[in-house]
Amino acid sequence: MSRRLALPVVVLCAVGLLAALALPFAHVAPNRLLSGEARSPHASMLALAWVVLAVTSWDRWPRGVSVACTAVFAVALPWLLAGDASLWLATARATTRVQAGFWAMWLSTGLLLLDRLRAWRPGWRVATWAAVVGVTVLSAAMGRFDGVAVVREFHAQHDAFVDALLIHLRLSASTLLIALVVGAPLGFQAWRARRTGGALVGVLAFLQTVPSLALFALLIGPFAWLARQWPALGALGFGGTGAAPAVFALVLYALLPVVRYTMAGLDAVPADTREAARGLGMTRWQLLARVQLPLGWPVLLAGLRIVAVQTIGLAAVAALIGAGGLGRFVFLGIGQGAADMVLLGTLAIIALALAVDLLFQGLLAWTERRA
Amino acid sequence: MIEFDGIRKRFGGHAVIDGLSLRVDDGEFFVLVGPSGSGKSTLLRMVNRLVLPDEGTIRVDGEDVASVPVERLRRGIGYAIQSVGLFPHRTVAENIATVPRLLGWSKEAIRDRVDELLALLRLDEPGMASRYPRTLSGGQQQRVGVARALAARPRIVLMDEPFGALDPLTRESLQASLKAIQRETKTTILFVTHDMDEAFGLGDRVALMLDGRLVQTGTPSELIREPVNDRVRDFVGGARARLRELALHRVRERMHRGGVADGEAVDADATLQDALGAMLMQGRERLPVSEGGHAVGTIDLADMVERRR
Amino acid sequence: MKAVLPAIALALLLMAMPHAGGWFHAWMPELSHPLYTRTSFVALTASHVALVLSATVLSTVVGLSLGILATRPAGRSLLPTVRAVAVIGQTFPPVAVLAIAVPLLGFGAAPTFVALALYGVLPVLGQTVAGLDAVSPAALHAADGMGYGRWRRLLDVELPLAAGPIMAGVRLSAIVSVGTATIGSAVGATTLGSPIVEGLVGNNTAYVVQGALLVGALALTVDGVLGVVERKIRRGV
Numbered sequence: 050m051s052r053r054l055a056l057p058v059v060v061l062c063a064v065g066l067l068a069a070l071a072l073p074f075a076h077v078a079p080n081r082l083l084s085g086e087a088r089s090p091h092a093s094m095l096a097l098a099w100v101v102l103a104v105t106s107w108d109r110w111p112r113g114v115s116v117a118c119t120a121v122f123a124v125a126l127p128w129l130l131a132g133d134a135s136l137w138l139a140t141a142r143a144t145t146r147v148q149a150g151f152w153a154m155w156l157s158t159g160l161l162l163l164d165r166l167r168a169w170r171p172g173w174r175v176a177t178w179a180a181v182v183g184v185t186v187l188s189a190a191m192g193r194f195d196g197v198a199v200v201r202e203f204h205a206q207h208d209a210f211v212d213a214l215l216i217h218l219r220l221s222a223s224t225l226l227i228a229l230v231v232g233a234p235l236g237f238q239a240w241r242a243r244r245t246g247g248a249l250v251g252v253l254a255f256l257q258t259v260p261s262l263a264l265f266a267l268l269i270g271p272f273a274w275l276a277r278q279w280p281a282l283g284a285l286g287f288g289g290t291g292a293a294p295a296v297f298a299l300v301l302y303a304l305l306p307v308v309r310y311t312m313a314g315l316d317a318v319p320a321d322t323r324e325a326a327r328g329l330g331m332t333r334w335q336l337l338a339r340v341q342l343p344l345g346w347p348v349l350l351a352g353l354r355i356v357a358v359q360t361i362g363l364a365a366v367a368a369l370i371g372a373g374g375l376g377r378f379v380f381l382g383i384g385q386g387a388a389d390m391v392l393l394g395t396l397a398i399i400a401l402a403l404a405v406d407l408l409f410q411g412l413l414a415w416t417e418r419r420a
Numbered sequence: 421m422i423e424f425d426g427i428r429k430r431f432g433g434h435a436v437i438d439g440l441s442l443r444v445d446d447g448e449f450f451v452l453v454g455p456s457g458s459g460k461s462t463l464l465r466m467v468n469r470l471v472l473p474d475e476g477t478i479r480v481d482g483e484d485v486a487s488v489p490v491e492r493l494r495r496g497i498g499y500a501i502q503s504v505g506l507f508p509h510r511t512v513a514e515n516i517a518t519v520p521r522l523l524g525w526s527k528e529a530i531r532d533r534v535d536e537l538l539a540l541l542r543l544d545e546p547g548m549a550s551r552y553p554r555t556l557s558g559g560q561q562q563r564v565g566v567a568r569a570l571a572a573r574p575r576i577v578l579m580d581e582p583f584g585a586l587d588p589l590t591r592e593s594l595q596a597s598l599k600a601i602q603r604e605t606k607t608t609i610l611f612v613t614h615d616m617d618e619a620f621g622l623g624d625r626v627a628l629m630l631d632g633r634l635v636q637t638g639t640p641s642e643l644i645r646e647p648v649n650d651r652v653r654d655f656v657g658g659a660r661a662r663l664r665e666l667a668l669h670r671v672r673e674r675m676h677r678g679g680v681a682d683g684e685a686v687d688a689d690a691t692l693q694d695a696l697g698a699m700l701m702q703g704r705e706r707l708p709v710s711e712g713g714h715a716v717g718t719i720d721l722a723d724m725v726e727r728r729r
Numbered sequence: 730m731k732a733v734l735p736a737i738a739l740a741l742l743l744m745a746m747p748h749a750g751g752w753f754h755a756w757m758p759e760l761s762h763p764l765y766t767r768t769s770f771v772a773l774t775a776s777h778v779a780l781v782l783s784a785t786v787l788s789t790v791v792g793l794s795l796g797i798l799a800t801r802p803a804g805r806s807l808l809p810t811v812r813a814v815a816v817i818g819q820t821f822p823p824v825a826v827l828a829i830a831v832p833l834l835g836f837g838a839a840p841t842f843v844a845l846a847l848y849g850v851l852p853v854l855g856q857t858v859a860g861l862d863a864v865s866p867a868a869l870h871a872a873d874g875m876g877y878g879r880w881r882r883l884l885d886v887e888l889p890l891a892a893g894p895i896m897a898g899v900r901l902s903a904i905v906s907v908g909t910a911t912i913g914s915a916v917g918a919t920t921l922g923s924p925i926v927e928g929l930v931g932n933n934t935a936y937v938v939q940g941a942l943l944v945g946a947l948a949l950t951v952d953g954v955l956g957v958v959e960r961k962i963r964r965g966v
Binding site: 163263 | 829
């Protein structure tokens with residue numbers, strides 16, 4: 050067993066090798082308007098790199114060697130991509146568009162690094178990832194990737210992008226907050242009275258099934274009516290379109306997980322333990338505050354993680370009813386046939402979702418260590 | 421017949437079974453007894469190759485188990501475990517029919533065999549065959565488990581603490597059923613338990629296993645009377661083991677025919693343990709013995725102690 | 730009940746909607762075209778269902794195969810990587826997957842299909858792994874001891890016992906697909922989302938309401954029907 054090549058390494062390196070040889074790496078055009086061609090100038094070199102990665106992942110070598118190689122490769126891929134435009138066309142206006150080969154290889158490299166790091170301690174894992182991300186972000190900040198179309202798009206739309214990001218964050222954060230404030234007490238009530246709780250969960254599950262676009266769209270009418278009836282509300286932003294119906298719909302979607310995980314958190318303390326605590330003379334509130342909350346909090350936090358990631362994704366759809374946010378880049382880009390704009394919005398949404406996911410994972414690990 | 425020859429097994433540098441040889445004869449009820457971690461389950465699982473030995477061979481009816489295709493080997497050997505492992509998506513009848521189905525028996529043959537086993541294991545209340553395992557009590561589940569192990573009429577059955585999780589009354593009733601079935605069918609049973617009473621009650625021969633070695637093999641009486649060392653004596657219960665031994669003998673073996681005594685009679689087929697209990701309860705040193713309701717003789721307190729030794 | 734009511738509602742809506750022009754005109758007299766007529770509602774529903782169905786079938790086949798592979802002894806070492814892909818994949822919003830597919834495949838049903846199929850793999854995969862992992866070790870041990878072969882054990886014991894969770898994954902996958910296919914109309918797929926998107930762009934609330942009502946009824950119907958199947962499977966276990 051110990052002298053073999055691990056299966057995940059075989060699979061990931063095979064995917065990488067295939068991507069290097071069969072998929073286009075980049076699309077290079079002399080400028081933004083001219084159509085260029087798909088190129089894979091380093092195909093054989095990249096293929097060789099995958100073989101090297103596979104060989105260094107052999108269990109015979111120290112783990113550090115394969116981690117180092119994989120990490121360097123992860124950093125090198127975007128550099129290679131950015132290098133293309135300047136090296137091949139040698140004009141400042143040349144534009145490189147990222148193609149499937151790059152994405153497949155970058156993803157495989159990331160998964161390979163994840164696999165290689167599995168045996169290491171959390172501290173080292175975090176440090177390695179921080180190094181990879183840090184170097185990449187630093188290179189981007191130094192303008193190393195400016196030849197890549199999506200980065201160019203980012204610079205061109207800088208202010209609008211930051212606005213959209215902030216709106217997206219504001220939409221998501223207010224949704225999370227409202228869902229928690231409304232959902233946690235609802236969950237507590239549902240947990241105490243199981244029968245009505247079942248009905249509540251049923252209604253929320255029913256709502257969850259309705260496609261997001263339909264729910265957003267259906268709320269336009271009622272909100273417009275509200276704004277007409279009470280102009281004061283309209284002045285507060287409660288128009289038919291915009292942030293208010295978006296947050297309302299997002300909260301509706303977020304309530305189900307919040308209620309469910311609140312109930313699961315309260316159940317984290319077994320019934321006989323609760324009975325014993327009551328038997329020792331704790332009041333219901335003491336039980337809740339001193340036993341159930343500390344023990345159930347991680348469960349609720351795990352639920353909030355799901356809600357946060359889900360909300361960031363759904364908030365992108367809210368752009369269709371005029372709520373703004375990063376989804377605006379996606380749908381505006383689709384409408385104008387501007388692929389770079391779509392990619393910018395999409396990457397930002399994915400990065401945001403991953404970052405929030407990591408944040409909650411970190412919080413979760415931190416609370417669990419303290420417990 | 422099962423033969424173990426020079427078996428060794430190590431798990432992570434620790435010897436679980438250390439050079440062990442043993443022969444279980446045809447038609448024998450053989451019990452491996454020992455504390456948890458003594459290697460007895462590991463040894464049992466080597467017979468149907470759920471565990472492979474590092475060294476040594478195991479022969480079933482003279483054939484090395486390593487040379488038989490593993491699925492054919494397992495289908496020919498019955499297997500019952502403490503956690504039962506009934507298939508929750510199959511009815512009682514379907515569970516019992518598992519191995520005959522794997523062996524490709526005809527539908528009629530399977531149905532007849534299932535009916536036979538349901539009766540044999542006293543699972544014959546109406547509707548039982550079509551119930552699902554989760555609707556059964558623990559004792560009923562284990563009865564189905566035993567029936568499943570016996571279904572294809574295997575010549576050898578392996579049982580790994582099958583009654584360990586049952587309450588004492590259910591356990592005794594299942595032990596009695598199993599012993600009766602084994603006597604009638606002459607099946608070879610290799611049975612693992614950590615319960616001394618169960619071992620002495622069921623086994624024709626018992627082997628005490630400690631730390632991967634057989635410390636002593638013999639009939640229950642031999643283990644009780646002639647422990648080879650202090651560890652065996654401690655394990656079988658020292659002086660108290662003699663009380664256990666009383667459960668192995670019947671009143672019939674020690675009674676005096678023709679005598680008369682006062683008190684409530686004990687049956688000639690009762691164990692000496694029962695008789696002693698009756699004496700203690702009635703406060704008498706001699707009791708009448710009855711057979712089929714008629715007084716046939718007496719038994720004395722002194723008869724409990726074997727005179728020859 | 731949960732399956733029948735939405736199905737009836739969907740059928741009634743489909744029958745009534747083409748004749749509801751007058752009603753919508755009365756409600757929103759300012760609209761010159763109060764009824765969506767570019768494609769019939771039945772055709773929209775049919776193409777929506779076809780898209781979701783084909784994508785769900787493909788994701789079920791792929792997810793199930795991967796899940797089985799990752800839980801066999803030979804593929805066990807892949808499990809952490811498969812889990813990582815599933816967890817990271819879940820953080821990708823459906824909209825993002827849809828948007829990534831467009832530059833690669835152009836406009837129309839193709840990118841929507843690919844996005845649905847790719848995204849739909851995750852719940853099936855996750856639930857397959859979870860379901861197979863949850864099969865009682867005692868039942869597996871007993872099956873081995875009685876001489877089940879590896880494949881026979883998978884088919885006769887493991888898959889039937891994991892069928893409930895797997896079906897829950899298929900159901901989730903289909904529901905997410907119904908929603909994503911709706912958004913797919915923004916990239917040119919013809920679905921019940923088309924009236925909604927067109928209505929939003931052209932400020933025609935009547936179109937929006939028509940599309941939203943139908944797609945809502947469709948989603949609840951799909952959920953209800955698959956829920957019945959799931960309960961039936963779970964009851965057998």
